Structures are given as C-alpha cells and as structure tokens.
Amino acid sequence: MEKLVSNWYNKRTLPENYIFPPDARPGKLATAPSCDNIPVIDLGGDQTCIIQQILKASHEYGFFQVINHGISESLLKDTMGVFKEFFELPAEDKAAVYSEDPKKICRLFTSSGNYDWEDVHLWRDNLRHPCLPLEESMKHWPQQPSTYRELVGTCSSQVRKLALNILELISEGLGLGTGYFRDELLKNMLLFVNHYPPCSDPSLTLGVSKHCDPNLITILHQEEHVNGLQVFKDGEWICVKPLSDALVINIGYQLQIISNGKLKSAEHRAVTSSSNARTSAAFFITPSDDCIVEPAGDLINASNPQLFRSFRYKEFIMNYLTKQGKTEVVLEPFKLHA
Numbered sequence: 001m002e003k004l005v006s007n008w009y010n011k012r013t014l015p016e017n018y019i020f021p022p023d024a025r026p027g028k029l030a031t032a033p034s035c036d037n038i039p040v041i042d043l044g045g046d047q048t049c050i051i052q053q054i055l056k057a058s059h060e061y062g063f064f065q066v067i068n069h070g071i072s073e074s075l076l077k078d079t080m081g082v083f084k085e086f087f088e089l090p091a092e093d094k095a096a097v098y099s100e101d102p103k104k105i106c107r108l109f110t111s112s113g114n115y116d117w118e119d120v121h122l123w124r125d126n127l128r129h130p131c132l133p134l135e136e137s138m139k140h141w142p143q144q145p146s147t148y149r150e151l152v153g154t155c156s157s158q159v160r161k162l163a164l165n166i167l168e169l170i171s172e173g174l175g176l177g178t179g180y181f182r183d184e185l186l187k188n189m190l191l192f193v194n195h196y197p198p199c200s201d202p203s204l205t206l207g208v209s210k211h212c213d214p215n216l217i218t219i220l221h222q223e224e225h226v227n228g229l230q231v232f233k234d235g236e237w238i239c240v241k242p243l244s245d246a247l248v249i250n251i252g253y254q255l256q257i258i259s260n261g262k263l264k265s266a267e268h269r270a271v272t273s274s275s276n277a278r279t280s281a282a283f284f285i286t287p288s289d290d291c292i293v294e295p296a297g298d299l300i301n302a303s304n305p306q307l308f309r310s311f312r313y314k315e316f317i318m319n320y321l322t323k324q325g326k327t328e329v330v331l332e333p334f335k336l337h338a
C-alpha cells in the first residue's frame, strides 16, 4: 500500500527510480504543443460519411474521438467523479482492494504491476477489473465509494454498446458486412482506471510508457481540462485534447491484424502534470483467451497478401507481456514474411 504514488507523492521530490532514461523521457514534450490534430467524429451525422471518417482516422492515426455517441455527459461526469473519489479514499478503504497478486480479479496497484522487477516505476496508480459478465464481475468491484458499482455498471454497459456500434461501422467500412465482430472476438471487457497524481517534474517521468494496446479496440474516457494522453504520429508526440463530451477510441493490435494492416494501432503514452492530478478510464474490448485471430479472408487477395498468421489470443498476450513497450518487435512472431 505504501508504494501507491497517491499515498506519498506530496511529501517528496521525484525519486531516482521514477526517472526514465534520457531517450524515453518526455522532456519539454511533457507539455505537447499541438492538441487539435486527432479527428473528432460526430456519430450523429450521415452514416456513410461516419464510416469513411472512422476508416480514415483508424488508418492514419489509430486514434479518434467521438461525440454524439449516445452516452450522456452527466453519466460520464458522475462516473469520472466516482473514480476520482475512489483514489481519494482514506488508505484503509483502498487497502481492501490493494493487491500485488496479478491473479486477483479486481485490484489496485501501482506502476506496471511488476514493481519489484521493473527498472523504472511509472507515475501512476491503477485500479483494474473485468466488466463482463456484468453481474458476476461486479461482485468483485470496490464497495467504496458506495455508488461505484451502480455507476460503473451503467457506464460499462453503455460503453459496451458504443463499442459494438463502432465495430459494426468498422466492419462495414472494411467491406466485411455486418456481424463480423461477435462472440469470442469481443468476449471480454476490462476496465483500467489510471490515476496520475501531480508530479514535481513531468519532463523526467511517465504515467504510462509508450505502447500500443494489445486488444481489439479501446474506449477511453479522460478527465476534462488535464492533458496527458499523447499519440505518436509522423515522428512526433501529439496530445489528445480532453473534451468533456467526447470519448477516445483507439485501435488495438487485434484490429490491425484482422484488417490485415488497413487499420493501425498507434503508439501512445501518458505524461504527468505538475499542477493537476489526472484520471482516465480505459475500457478494453478483448477477445477470449482461446479465440483464434487472423486477417479477415475477404481482405486478402493477389494485391493484398496476408500479412499475419493466425494465432490464439493468449499466445499474443504472452508474447506482448514479455516485450512490454518494445513496439518494434511485438508483432514480429505473428508476421508472415513473403
């Protein structure tokens, strides 16, 4: 428990073991200059146009934001409020959920979850748990704040619906018709709530180091007013502007593979802020462990040869975990070389 950054950050300057090597530090880019580049797509508009925008953004950025997504702004605000309240609970209440055992279904921990083995620690605490099946998972969720289960339950059901809608649009846009993304491919939904306390020197450390998400697709809600999420695009880190009514959508490796490279999973990271705490909630739509993933047959032809072999999702995750953050090599074992 005493390792949680939220328990000690205001008492200390940045400890040595939170300082990243020079090539991984954000430096001056802890405050990225440009913040308006990531496409914002209005889901209330014309369907054909939305599909085109989603495909373009998923190909060029691997990221986009959606507005008019059907989830009420007040529900998102209240859910973010309950997450923030959770991290502000007295230590004894948080202790009920704190665990260093990775097998625990719902747990609060710090950094990457690999604290004793990592060279540098991340400036973040993380609460994570599954959201499906809802009734069953909920029994493991925090009981404090008292509205946690109800609010997060409602929000995760709505996020799930939104994810299915977006996957339908992607499926149509790719020419895979309706219903391609179903059953085992999107069996699970995991929630990671990241909390980044204010940090005395954001130029030297990171909340989350560079990575691409391993799953199918991620829906992220970030707290208003505090920058933190950055995406790597054309050799530059650009920030994803927090918008009160938007959700951030991020293409995971599995969508990159299923689309045979048409959609891209982009590197991203989270930087810290010296003046504000920041909280973000990422819902990861994830295949089941035994799900077989492969490029969609309809996307492969003489001019578009198959780029990846088929594999079980658990094989992918095992490999991903051993190569944490080494985005250059994560996909190598799954590539088919001509």
Ligand SMILES: O=C(O)CCC(=O)C(=O)O
Binding pocket: 192, 194, 208, 213, 220, 222, 228, 229, 268, 269, 270, 280, 282
């Ligand atoms: O806090 C953020 O905005 C990013 C978090 C993230 O990338 C992740 O949890 O995978």
Ligand SMILES: [Fe+2]
Binding pocket: 211, 212, 213, 268
């Ligand atoms: Fe991520």
